[in-house]
Amino acid sequence: MTIARITAISAAALIAAQGAFAADPDLVVFDWAGYEDPEFYKAFIEEHSGPPTYSFFGDEEEAFQKLRAGFRADLAHPCSQSVVKWREAGLLKPIDTSRIPEWENVMAEFKAMEGFVEDGKTWIVPLDWGATGLVYRTDEVPPEDAATLQSFISPKYEGRVSLPDNVDDAYALGFLAIGVKDWTKATDAEFEAASDFLRKAHANTRAYWQDNSQLSQLIASGEVLLAWAWNETPTTMQAEGHPVAMNRAAKEGSSTWVCGYVKLDGGEGSEEKAYDFINAWLEPRTADYIVNAWGYGHSNAKAMGALDPEALKAAGFDDFESFSGSTLWQSPLPFELREKMIAEFERIKAGF
Numbered sequence: 001m002t003i004a005r006i007t008a009i010s011a012a013a014l015i016a017a018q019g020a021f022a023a024d025p026d027l028v029v030f031d032w033a034g035y036e037d038p039e040f041y042k043a044f045i046e047e048h049s050g051p052p053t054y055s056f057f058g059d060e061e062e063a064f065q066k067l068r069a070g071f072r073a074d075l076a077h078p079c080s081q082s083v084v085k086w087r088e089a090g091l092l093k094p095i096d097t098s099r100i101p102e103w104e105n106v107m108a109e110f111k112a113m114e115g116f117v118e119d120g121k122t123w124i125v126p127l128d129w130g131a132t133g134l135v136y137r138t139d140e141v142p143p144e145d146a147a148t149l150q151s152f153i154s155p156k157y158e159g160r161v162s163l164p165d166n167v168d169d170a171y172a173l174g175f176l177a178i179g180v181k182d183w184t185k186a187t188d189a190e191f192e193a194a195s196d197f198l199r200k201a202h203a204n205t206r207a208y209w210q211d212n213s214q215l216s217q218l219i220a221s222g223e224v225l226l227a228w229a230w231n232e233t234p235t236t237m238q239a240e241g242h243p244v245a246m247n248r249a250a251k252e253g254s255s256t257w258v259c260g261y262v263k264l265d266g267g268e269g270s271e272e273k274a275y276d277f278i279n280a281w282l283e284p285r286t287a288d289y290i291v292n293a294w295g296y297g298h299s300n301a302k303a304m305g306a307l308d309p310e311a312l313k314a315a316g317f318d319d320f321e322s323f324s325g326s327t328l329w330q331s332p333l334p335f336e337l338r339e340k341m342i343a344e345f346e347r348i349k350a351g352f
Contacts, residue, residue: 026270027052027277029261030063030073033211034232039289043280044273052277058210059166061342067091067264074267074274079259081168083124084115084332086262093263094121099275102282105302109320110258115332126260127281130296131246131316131327132169133254135229137219139243146245149177149252151226153200162218162227163201165208167338167345172255172328173228174198181253181328186337195344202348212236219244231315235295248316249326256327260299291315297323 029036033056038045045051055073057063060082067076068089078086086092097103103125110126111117136146145151152161152173163170174194175183186194206224209215212232218224219233220242227233229246237244248254261278280286284306287298291307297317298304304317312318333341 023053024048024050024273025053027075027273028055028073028267028269029053029277030055030057030067030071030076030264032056032077033058034213035077039293040286041277041280042285043283044277045280047276048273052273059168061167064089064091072266072268073264074269075261075277076264077259077261078124079168079257079330080113080115080126081257081330081332081338083262085335085338087115087118087123091265092123093265093267094123095125095263096275097122100125100279100282102279102300102302106282106299107301107320110260110299113258113331124260124262125278125282126258126299128260128290128296128298129256129258130231131248131254131256131323132164132172132228132230133246133248134250135219135227135233135244135246137222137225137243138245140222140225145226146247147250149173149250152177152228153197153204155204157226158204159206160223160225161201161204162207162209162215162224162229163198163205164228165210165349167342168257168330169228169255170198170345171341172330173201176252176255176328179252181326183328183337184331184333191337191340191344195348198345198348202351208349216242231295235293235315248323253326253328255330256324257330258299291317 029052031054036051036054038051057066060078063076064086106126116122116124134146134149151157171194174197175186177197178190178193180186180190207218215227215229215233216237219227219237231246234244234246263274282300284300284303287300287303288307290296290298292311295315309318316323
């Protein structure tokens with residue numbers, strides 16, 4: 001593990017221990033666990049003498065339901081497939097990009113994504129992006145098994161698999177495994193086939209992971225040999241000396257996602273601090289940190305271009321078209337299909 005990562009984790013632990021005393025009550029951020037890492041928003045801490053207040057969710061559907069039930073926060077961190085649903089449900093306020101100095105440097109590919117800009121208004125500031133792919137123990141899984149998603153349903157790995165407790169990532173795996181790379185055009189028959197694959201993978205699954213820490217422990221202990229996971233897992237585990245890798249070039253492919261911060265309707269915190277937080281995230285030093293310590297890409301194209309070319313190449317971030325070309329993009333889904341995915345995934349996890 002890098003010294004920067006260790007320092008950041010220690011700082012995050014200190015923040016958590018200090019609780020409300022350290023957290024800024026004028027800004028509440030609804031986020032994935034781990035993103036409270038203070039290295040992501042150093043300028044905010046420097047200006048406001050501490051982090052915002054955090055509340056966490058396990059996946060975006062949980063976050064959506066909590067917000068619909070009345071939970072209040074100022075900013076949240078959904079991904080591409082959820083933005084349209086959240087906006088149509090009246091959960092979002094538009095972003096004033098004139099208050100974001102680095103906006104012109106945000107990758108054009110993300111600005112053009114479906115639902116990010118509607119009716120002339122911007123609804124999300126894209127910030128982090130990466131892959132969900134086949135992660136494996138290189139000392140236990142032979143290359144031929146790591147080359148195909150069919151290994152997730154092989155009897156050879158019974159009880160040695162971990163899948164994300166996240167409907168979008170799970171169905172990205174299911175659709176890829178049956179040859180579908182555009183889930184927005186999936187037929188009913190393809191949905192059933194993807195569900196059947198996940199049902200078979202469930203039979204091999206030791207645990208559904210909810211965060212990188214949980215998954216890393218399962219892999220480090222040898223309990224899990226194969227996982228469907230994010231870039232962060234191999235990046236942090238390799239830094240700790242574990243024999244772990246990700247194969248984004250499996251025969252059936254991998255999945256690409258992009259996430260960012262949205263302003264929530266009903267948030268009662270400081271507008272100024274919300275933009276200070278977003279602007280801190282867009283800084284070049286945040287791009288450097290998220291690439292080198294977490295293994296994710298950053299949306300600030302100019303900042304990414306200033307990083308070590310070899311580091312970018314090693315992570316696959318030197319060529320966005322190549323990175324995303326053979327993947328399933330986690331783009332917004334038709335409402336009916338996503339609701340079917342949510343219901344069926346719960347059935348699968350329950351063993352039905």
